[in-house]
Amino acid sequence: MESLGVVVNPIAGMGGRVGLKGTDGNVAEARRRGAEPRAPDRAKEALSSLYRRNPDLAVYAAATVLGADAARDAGYEPEVVYDPRTGGEGTADATNGAAGPSRSIDPAEPGTSAADTRNAVRAFLDRGVDLVLFVGGDGTAVDVAEVLDADGAETPMLGVPAGVKIYSSVFGVTPADAGRIAAEFDRVEDREVNDIDEAAYREGEVRTELKAVVPVPVAPDVQSSKQISSGNVDGLASGFAREVEAERTYVFGPGSTVGAIEEELGIDPSPLGVDVWRNGDVLARDASESDILDALDEPATIVVSPIGGQGFIFGRGNHQLSPAVIERADEIEVVASESxxxxxxxxxxxxxxxxxDEELRGWVQVRTGRFTTRLVKVV
Structure with missing residues (x-):
């Protein structure tokens, strides 16, 4: 690969830790709740991983926090080919690395939009890039894919995961993985871009739709699309409920498997949110990170189930379970059906x-039934 186009959705993932389950149409509310942008840092991590392997790459980027800042921070000297402040290519002050004008776009401003992503990708295609690297979630993936499809381009795309929900199979497992894949791939394969109705998602209903099939670099660390598993988890839920401790605080993550446990305990679960419970009382429902920290009392157990087809237990769809929350808990219980x-x-x-992340890696016992467990490795 000789050239790369980089575009960042700077608001991607902002709603996660504050309990919004997504940021589309909710930037102002996310900011009101104290949300901080996460996508720019993840962009820098991915590009730093890429720079270590290919420092001589020609990098084209959207201006400032939309891509150029992260590229510069990683070590590249990007050519800015789209700037929303000018409606076109970057001006001199946007390409010379100056700290003032080059950072004047607020990453949390509603004014940065999906149109900026699409315009940047069109500019990348005009330069004939070998790969479009984008930072965001499923919505950003859809924006990139739509431009590629409309242009009839065979240019591959690869995502750096930064959104709250990621159902598409076009993302590296981690930002560092995405950078490594971009540096090392030698072939591509067609993979799915899916999106979810965020309004329905916030009400506890998952509605996904296949939006596109696009070329993506082939690598073991490109994540799978999310699968919703089925199966009888009644025995698992019953076994867990029998063993709860009266003075222990339980933080129940999203998903139907964990929801079955909550129902066994007499809790009305928020199916796609996080609930905090102790000794028969719901202390916080559909909680944000701060709500969880306020309600937590030791000893505490976090209960999570992996995302089907992907295996994530933290970092996808449950950003409320932040490092601060994880470190406050003395126990993590992973539950899942055998299927x-x-x-x-x-x-x-x-x-x-x-x-x-490193503390969480290693072998864990996953509860699979009333009395059964299975040893699975966290990588």
């Missing part, structure tokens, strides 16, 4: 804190 585990090669974590 779900059969479709997962390993468990995964991706929570913006390398030290906590």
């Amino acid at each position: 779900k585990l059969d479709a997962i090669a390993a468990l995964r974590v991706d929570i913006d804190d390398p030290a906590v």
